Amino acid sequence: MIRQIGVLTGGGDCPGLNAVIRAVVKTTLTQYGWRVSGIEDGFEGLVFNHTRPLKLEDVRGLLPRGGTILGTTNRGNPFSMRVPRGDHFETRDVSDQVVANFRALELDALIVIGGDGSLKIAHELIAKGLPIVGVPKTIDNDLMGTDITFGFDTALATATDAIDKLHTTAESHHRIMIVEVMGRNAGWIALEAGIAGSADAILIPEIPFRYEPLEAMIALRDRTGRKFSIIVVAEGALPVGGAEVYQAPARAGQLARLGGIGAEVALELERRTDREARTLVLGHLQRGGSPSAFDRLLATRFGAAAVHLIANRDFGKMVALHGWRVASFPIADAISKLKRVPPDGELVRTARDMGIVFGDETIERG
Amino acid sequence: MIRQIGVLTGGGDCPGLNAVIRAVVKTTLTQYGWRVSGIEDGFEGLVFNHTRPLKLEDVRGLLPRGGTILGTTNRGNPFSMRVPRGDHFETRDVSDQVVANFRALELDALIVIGGDGSLKIAHELIAKGLPIVGVPKTIDNDLMGTDITFGFDTALATATDAIDKLHTTAESHHRIMIVEVMGRNAGWIALEAGIAGSADAILIPEIPFRYEPLEAMIALRDRTGRKFSIIVVAEGALPVGGAEVYQAPARAGQLARLGGIGAEVALELERRTDREARTLVLGHLQRGGSPSAFDRLLATRFGAAAVHLIANRDFGKMVALHGWRVASFPIADAISKLKRVPPDGELVRTARDMGIVFGDETIERG
């Protein structure tokens, strides 16, 4: 029988986390009458027993607010945690402590709102017997098992708005403007914001690029009177052969010193063309802000659905969006591999139909 | 063999129309080398031979712009069109003229971007032998055969933003604020914006409402210190029994004089409670503005896909979004009935989980 559930947020900040928390609290309290315990700073809160009860008044006005009132951290893996021991720190497996605390806190179920990393931890805790349901969170949209999750739409809007803003300045100054967006392993934001923002080139991790097609595109645009270009680069994009080259420590250091792949592309294109190039790294801007209507709705549906999963004792699952329907999906399968952009899929093809260059094609300079 | 295609936009304005036109032109010209003829003001352009060639430079910068450069009208049904005859006007079937003009203009296929009404006309013209593909357009999201279409996301964002703005003024003045949004036959915008904007009640055509639950909700909120309420009303919402009552001419006139159902709800709630109520009719604001990133992307995909349908000679179909995949769907089936909000579906249930009232429930005043 369930009397109290816990809820935590793990991994990077994401618009909609608070909306999920609010939906969890509202659904639990008004539909089931259980109590909700908010666990602070991801799994760390279960290690150090940092929790607080969440009531209806704690979640009022929370829907439009970005961030998470519970706090989050990227460092809270209880299977390998840096904890104080005497006068120094050591890295230890404190997962048994987490299990013991879970019992001591009188929790009957746990909702883990998190991405790949947090869900892997959840998976291991499930193996230790904890009754957990997941709510997928990935601003990069690279998690398997759900067609999309909250936060991505807001990040996409922020990235597209930035590209819009750079258009006029690129055009006025006849410049190459490069926007580096999130996406270490998957280029979803770059691809979708690039199409929505009418970029001239999109560079993503899934399609290694060469500089020649970029040069040719710039030359071709020049010849037809458009003396500027917009290039959207996912932070994980790499030139052909780059995966090997960039692993070399000296080269990796050079890339980091430059400030990322966006800066490298700018440098190289200035070298190869007579245009000025400027880079904007959007960074944390993409994680912030009030969630879009779409994300508020999806986060609310996910939060409510997670509570219903618990009521059905359907543990080990995460809520998911399949098509436009809320469904569930085994956490074990969701963490098995990343969801990446299919290089030959309809989205990339549509981008090519619009004349967008990916750096893998052959282009005549016109 | 295809050498030239036509494209027209019909029915009400919708964010993303220009993005579709742009994608059609880019895909046609760069991928297939056919010509594109832009037909002005919906089917009227085919009646009066108002067309112009569309080239790449005509669609530059068009992606972020709302509206349609081709113009549109709600009055252009060639099967029943008001046309001049001598010194007066008469209503006639000019569809044969449309077919003749289509041939005379040397069009080999036609893309109709439109909603229920325009697709019905397209369906009849297909029966007369015209090779047509459709692109579904409905800001209300009530068209069968596609999970969603462009424009809805932007309208949803506009409605949610308005609700956000009214929250603080409602709270500061302890008022009931009523927002009337689009949705004559289906309550999608009201439902989704209501959840996303944290409304206290949502009234939609699919769920006839009574005033007692609204009163009770207001009283209950009062008792817990929240002396304001936000109610989102679809323009087609009706009280229980309203369908009959409002058909009576006198009553319909009264409703129109009041300024719609939102104004009536305000009047009635002021009468039943001691709170002031104010109404905002969002109206055309929902059709305007730059399309959201989501809508720009979807409109672009639809435009490109429509051209590919033509290349495959897959006429009689419209492009569609099934889940997150672009697919196609027979126009004949799309126009057979409207897609309405399932009153017992997951979305309505989620809204109820959030404590949102639909006016069909029994509520104790606490």
Place this chain on the structure above:
Amino acid sequence: MIRQIGVLTGGGDCPGLNAVIRAVVKTTLTQYGWRVSGIEDGFEGLVFNHTRPLKLEDVRGLLPRGGTILGTTNRGNPFSMRVPRGDHFETRDVSDQVVANFRALELDALIVIGGDGSLKIAHELIAKGLPIVGVPKTIDNDLMGTDITFGFDTALATATDAIDKLHTTAESHHRIMIVEVMGRNAGWIALEAGIAGSADAILIPEIPFRYEPLEAMIALRDRTGRKFSIIVVAEGALPVGGAEVYQAPARAGQLARLGGIGAEVALELERRTDREARTLVLGHLQRGGSPSAFDRLLATRFGAAAVHLIANRDFGKMVALHGWRVASFPIADAISKLKRVPPDGELVRTARDMGIVFGDETIERG
């Protein structure tokens, strides 16, 4: 010696009220060490002794939030207040009660954040001996003594954004779109949003209009291929002779039934031209939302300056913006008359330079 001050917000809601409250609390507590008492729902709170202490934690996160945490009302005039007496209500002068409560609450000064109405009340209470400083609040920008006040910039942005959104729909449908904005006595919002939003005509209370120039403008635009028009109307705009006509009860009732002057203009222009006309009444949308950066800054400066005025015992003044400098101005002078748009001023002239019509000119239909 000052130990505690009170602060209240009166009149209509306005973006930036919370920012003023926050600045008052922060400045008072950290710079002077006095206490702050928040008075609820305008002067009503002084009649019924509804107050609460305001501490730093009460104003955290308040800067970007619209509305007022203190509540406000348009009905709280203590010199003429509807108060319960036995089993009925009566209208009475309870200002002595306000003075007595002020003493009993141990307040040493009072900050009144309000417009014309609230400052008039403040003025009368000053005459009764209360040490009051004012913070001017008028979303219409019609208050004398300050070049501008907070809230106007946000309302202007909302109105301009609405006009932007209607542009594409007006153009797509070849319609006349009419936007009715706030401004009962002064046309500042209509004038500035009209220029910023590229309206074709602006109708304001300061310039009575005729329909002929509007007709001529529409005809002229038609002839040059622009088959749509945008007209911005202040709610207080009137046709030539309208002031008399509209005072007649039957006519006033007719105007109210139509839904305001915007609806009347639409009706009349549909009658006089062959174009469809649609009206949007922006209404409360203009009072809501997060204050713009400009308004947050100005509200913060005003809040801090009001506290410094108290420290200088400079009572009977309101803070004001003269040019770009924060100054002070006698409340007695501020309430003596309204600040209206000079019909021959540079702003109106600039609008005319842009080709915008005010309805008082003679235009040839081209």
Place this chain on the structure above:
Amino acid sequence: MIRQIGVLTGGGDCPGLNAVIRAVVKTTLTQYGWRVSGIEDGFEGLVFNHTRPLKLEDVRGLLPRGGTILGTTNRGNPFSMRVPRGDHFETRDVSDQVVANFRALELDALIVIGGDGSLKIAHELIAKGLPIVGVPKTIDNDLMGTDITFGFDTALATATDAIDKLHTTAESHHRIMIVEVMGRNAGWIALEAGIAGSADAILIPEIPFRYEPLEAMIALRDRTGRKFSIIVVAEGALPVGGAEVYQAPARAGQLARLGGIGAEVALELERRTDREARTLVLGHLQRGGSPSAFDRLLATRFGAAAVHLIANRDFGKMVALHGWRVASFPIADAISKLKRVPPDGELVRTARDMGIVFGDETIERG
């Protein structure tokens, strides 16, 4: 007698340039009947005779668009221009050519829309006899002679929006977030966006900072439960003694390698506290986007006023905003020195009233 005027835009891109151009064209053509010649890419267009006539249809729809349709460049000083000579480039004074071209193009007056740099060039060309009026453009707001100019309000809104977005992510992750904004010589954007965005510290060129007060502020916030901080840094801000230190080539190189002062502050604060720090460099985002309503209005007024100055043959002046009135100001005086933030002024004092730290104070860690 005036028959034709020229207009050019110089220096960095800025929201509102197109609005000025539109107002110049509309006012000139409809009020005076002169012709307008658009000069491309700043003064370069006068060197190479790159001009085109501007008609009413060229400026339609231009008001809300960022950037400049005339193009601009930072490299076009005719008194020291890199021009081709035979097979190489050389830097030469081509100002006589500019004067000759001005005559040959049959221009009777010239409007220079530009900042400090462009107005200095204009000043020298005036000395050579050209009849020039200026329109001040400075996104940093550091130009003497005008209280404010267009573009600043939009940049301020963009910077404030970014700070808003970073708030939730800073709070969720308990991080120090540093936002680097424009302002090489003057801290206006940092100061105003910092106040409007509720920053905890603001670092500007006018107030050299030490790290100790920042550390103390962070420690004090920690002790009161706010485990995050937002710091806004103008790109030209320097630590105490930094002006000397950073001039040393090695150090300047180090700063550039780090990616600017924002990155250095992050590095240093991570070293001095146990918090993570992240930097966002807003960069070109601040120059882009649709101008705010305020900027559209101001740009329109400036454009119209510049034409009226020409009609009055009031050359050698630039238009200016004095208080809220459009006035004029000698270009010679405007370029004599920069307008910087007064360290003891009311704005800085207000920021301090709000508890914002500038790095020059003594703070106890609580």
